[in-house]
Amino acid sequence: MDDLLPAGRPAFDARISLATAMHAQPGVYALLLGSGTSTGVGVPTGWGVVTALVAKVAAAAGEQVPTEADIEQWWAKHGDGAPLGYSALLEALASTPAARRALLASFFEPTPEERAQGVKVPGAAHRAIAQLVARGAVRVIVTTNFDRLIEQALEAEGIFPQVIATPAAIEGMEPLPHARCTVIKLHGDYARTDQLNTVEELSAYVPPLRKLLERVLDEYGLVVSGWSGDWDHGLVAALEGTRSRRYPLFWTSRDELGQLARRLVAQHRAHVITGAAAEQFFPDLVNRLEALDDLADPPLTRAMAVARLKRLLPDPVKHIEVADLFETELRRLRDYLRTLAPWPPTPIPPRCSTPTTRYAAGATP
Numbered sequence: 154m155d156d157l158l159p160a161g162r163p164a165f166d167a168r169i170s171l172a173t174a175m176h177a178q179p180g181v182y183a184l185l186l187g188s189g190t191s192t193g194v195g196v197p198t199g200w201g202v203v204t205a206l207v208a209k210v211a212a213a214a215g216e217q218v219p220t221e222a223d224i225e226q227w228w229a230k231h232g233d234g235a236p237l238g239y240s241a242l243l244e245a246l247a248s249t250p251a252a253r254r255a256l257l258a259s260f261f262e263p264t265p266e267e268r269a270q271g272v273k274v275p276g277a278a279h280r281a282i283a284q285l286v287a288r289g290a291v292r293v294i295v296t297t298n299f300d301r302l303i304e305q306a307l308e309a310e311g312i313f314p315q316v317i318a319t320p321a322a323i324e325g326m327e328p329l330p331h332a333r334c335t336v337i338k339l340h341g342d343y344a345r346t347d348q349l350n351t352v353e354e355l356s357a358y359v360p361p362l363r364k365l366l367e368r369v370l371d372e373y374g375l376v377v378s379g380w381s382g383d384w385d386h387g388l389v390a391a392l393e394g395t396r397s398r399r400y401p402l403f404w405t406s407r408d409e410l411g412q413l414a415r416r417l418v419a420q421h422r423a424h425v426i427t428g429a430a431a432e433q434f435f436p437d438l439v440n441r442l443e444a445l446d447d448l449a450d451p452p453l454t455r456a457m458a459v460a461r462l463k464r465l466l467p468d469p470v471k472h473i474e475v476a477d478l479f480e481t482e483l484r485r486l487r488d489y490l491r492t493l494a495p496w497p498p499t500p501i502p503p504r505c506s507t508p509t510t511r512y513a514a515g516a517t518p
Contacts, residue, residue: 167424171376171403172441175290181400182374183293184282186303189379189407190431191279195272196300199340200384202260206242254344261300261343278378279306281435286312286334290442293329293369294336297385299343303336318342323361329369337365339388358387366391374400377423378431381406382413392417405429458482 175182188198197205204221207228211218219227228237233245247253263273275283283306285291294303294314307314314334315327318341329335339362358366369375370391382389402423404410407430410418418425426434458478465475 167403167426168437168441170401170424171426172438172445174374174401175438176442176445178374178400179289180292182291182376183295183369184285184291185375185377185380186282186294186296186298186431187378187380188298189381190296191276191298191300191302191379193278193430193432194274194276194302195267196298196302197260199299202257202299202343203237203242205260206246206256207237210242210246257343273300273302275302275306275309276432278431278435279303280309281439283307283310283312284439285435285442286310286314288442292332292334293373294334295366295369296336296338297340297380297388298338299340301342307334307336316342317365320359320361323365329372337369339366339385358391363387363391367394370395372399374398375402377402377404378429378434379407381411382417383411389413389417393420395421405431405434407431 171182188196192198204224207224208218211227211231214231216227216231225237235245243253243256247256261273267273279302282291282294282303286294286307287310296303304314304316312334314336315332316336316338317323317326318338326332326335339358366388382392398421402418402421403426404414404418404423405426406414407428409427410425417423462475462478465472465478
C-alpha cells in the first residue's frame, strides 16, 4: 500500500509549507471540509442522523431498534419501499418544512445546556477558519456538512458569506474572486429536504454544481480536512478529473488515510499531514501565519505602537499580544542602549575644606 504515496521525504513539515504558501498568496487556497470538522463539537454526520431517525421510527413502532450494521436491512423490511436516505426519512416523518425543521433541531441546534458546554456551537476549528477568512487568507470554503457552524463562526467575525446550498443559488451568485467569502455546501443544508445523503445521491452532482466545483478544484489550492472520501463518489470523481493543479493540495487527517484518500494523494502529489484533528490543525495554522506577520512587519513607530495597544487592550483574548508588544519594545530599547558609546566617568569633585583657625578660649579673632 505504501506505493500509493508519493516517493521521497519532504524537506520540511507540510504545515510549514502550507503556512508560507498561504501567507505569500492570500486567497489562493480553498478549504474542503468534511464531517470531521464538526463531529468534535457533537454534531452528527448525515448518516448519523439517518441512523438516529430510523431508531426513532423503530421505537415508535414498537420494534426492536436495529444496530447500525443492520439498519439498511431493517429499513428494507419495515420502510415504505423507498431507498433509505435522509430525504426519504424526512418526507415520511414530517410532511411540512416547519415539521422537518423541528424534527432536525435536536441534531443541529444546541439546547441551553449544550451551548453552555460548548456542544453544537462553533468550536476551535470553526473559529480559526473564520480568522483565516477575516485576514484574507481564505475566500472559498467547500463543505459536505449540513450544519451552519462555519456560517455562525464567520458572522461572529463580522463576515456574512454568500452561501451556495442549492444548485439554484449558483445562477445569481457573486463571482468567487469578488466575494469576500463563499461557502459551497455540496450536500445541502440541514433545514432543507433536498440534501444529498445516499450513495446513489452522492454518485454525481448536477451540472451547475459540478461545474462550480471543478472551477474551484482547478483555480485554487486546496486544504482538505475532516473528509475521508469513502462515500462522496461525486466529489471523488471531481478530484480525480482534475488533471492539473495550479497550486498544491494539502490533505490533513486525524488518522491514517484510507485506500481511496491515498489514491487521490498519489494522483495529485499532495502534502499529507496526519494526526491533525481539525480543532488543533486550524488554530495552529493561524498561529503560524501570525508568526510570519510578525517577521514581515516593519518596526513600529510610537504612533503605530500606541494605536495597536489601544486595539488590543479591550479584548482579553489579545492580552498575550499586549505582553508581546511590551516585550518587543523593551527589547528594542535594550538593543538601542547597547549601541550607545559608554559615557566617560564623571569626575568626583574633591571635598571642600574651609581653613579654620583655632582660637584659644576666650580669645577673639
